[in-house]
Amino acid sequence: MNVTTAPESDSDIEISKMIDDYIDGNLSVDEIENIWVFFIQNPGWYSYFETALTLRSIREDLAQNKY
Structure with missing residues (x-):
């Protein structure tokens, strides 16, 4: 991850999406091992x-408490 360059590279976007998929529980066991x-x-x-x-x-806490 290179925070000094913009816009993000395609690989940065793919990695970010993979992390989102992991958080959402959308990765296979092999993909989870690979991400770690x-x-x-x-x-x-x-x-x-x-x-x-x-x-x-x-964000979820705020949504539940309706701030």
Whole structure:
């Protein structure tokens, strides 16, 4: 992940979509194993994953509390 370049490359978009699919529970067992290997090899993307989880949790909490 290169945060200094814009727009995102096609591979960045694909990785972001794969992370969203993982969070949504739409990956196979093999894809889940592959994404964890990818996170180990690319810690910046793991940070992105953690941020995506946090933001989704906040959004869901806000929706339930109807702020």
